[in-house]
Amino acid sequence: MKEYLLDELAIRIHKLSEEIWGKDRAIMLIGKHPKLLETQRRLIRYAQCENPILITGESGVGKELFAKSIYLFSQRKGSPFISVNCAQYQEPNMLISELFGHKKGSFTGAHENRNGIFMEYNDGVIFLDEIGELSLKAQGMLLRVLSEGEIKPLGGNRVTYVNTQIIAATNRNLKEMITSGEFREDLYYRLCQLRLDIPALRERGDDWHILLNYYLDELNRQQGTNKQFSSQALAYLQNYHWPGNIRELKSIINTGFFSSESQYVIKPCDFISELQTDHQTNITDDDVTKYFVEMQENGVCFWETVQKPYLDRELNRNQVRLIIQQGLQDSGGSYKRLLKIFNIPEFQYLKFMDFLRHHRLKPQNVII
Ligand SMILES: Nc1ncnc2c1ncn2[C@@H]1O[C@H](COP(=O)(O)OP(=O)(O)OP(=O)(O)O)[C@@H](O)[C@H]1O
Ligand SMILES: [Mg+2]
Secondary structure (H helix, E strand, C coil), X not given: CCHXXXXXXXXXXXHHHXXXXXXXXXXXXXXXXXXXXXXXXXXXXXXXCCCCEEEECCCCCCHHHHHXXXXXXXXXXXXXXXXXXXXXXXXXXXXXXXXXXXXXXXCCCCCCCECCHHHHCCCCEEEEECHHHCCHHHHHHHHHHHHHCEECCECCCCCEECCCEEEEEEXXXXXXXXXXXXXXXXXHHHHCCEEEECCCHHHCCCHHHHHHHHHHHHHHHHHCCCCEECHHHHHHHHCXXXXXXXXXXXXXXXXXHHHCCCCCEECHHHCHHHCCCCCCCCCCHHHHHHHHHHHHHCCCCHHHHHHHHHHXXXXXXXXXHHHHHHHHHHCCCCHHHHHHHCCCCHHHXXXXXXXXXXXXXXXXXXXX
């Protein structure tokens, strides 16, 4: 069967599943590559048990979508599902309070008692996104939940028992974090009794094309248009390596769609600025060394040496990623040790991580 017929068929199967299962249950999972199908089969098997599940994969591969799908296929469908992004809390106690609750006066700003999410969503499913960002104290408390079902609010002594299922996700290498003392080994083994590795988009053959057709059709339907990517644009994307995975693909489709002035055709120039390899990486090893010398030998901090030229557009995203990648190799994969190398004071850890996250600067696949 011709390739484009297969793509059509995949989209129709997805739509059919929407009709059979309802829109919610068919939120997933466009694509037909064997690696994706195998992950889907595993998802359905995992959804039958109550154990914690760890979802791993690069940024934008669909970890949250998979978590929701597990929930929708599970016995707990109908009880609450809540997603908590562990990276969004500036202060470790705030996340602990959000999850486990607190007693009045347990920290500055705790004006009254509060129940945490575990209490509020007892019997539901909690999706802990970016689990690698949990403080060691929060990791200890989470371990109690996983091993005994126990929670104790911050500043309190009374233990309460909960029956919450935990699905966690990360794009960080937790094993490396164990080695550097940032992640508890016992928690890791509790969490990854069931582990789901989501393949990167570049490992899924032509699935990018099926996803592109699907999301483009949606836009055309919403806008009453009939825009298509030109063959040159498709050839361009065919060779692209999708560092930001499906989230990046969606943003390319959106940018291309709304930037194109033509009624019918989306050309490379309509989305090229959105590609993460938008500029050629012409930084050499010597250049990378220059930035390190500036930070390590001349004592100038990362903000001055790297962030400033980046914000002034003298360095592009790939170049900064390369510098960070090199730093991570020197730090054995630890972001905490990287601070020292980049001459950043320890208390600015969260500021640094936020900067990387916000500008999508975390390198993928760091090989230490
Ligand atoms: N197989 C798929 N079919 C359709 N849409 C998908 C698929 N996988 C992911 N998406 C879409 O891609 C976007 C990114 O997915 P999601 O937020 O689940 O990724 P993530 O792995 O959690 O990302 P991050 O690591 O950045 O948190 C979402 O809009 C999601 O709906
Ligand atoms: Mg996510």
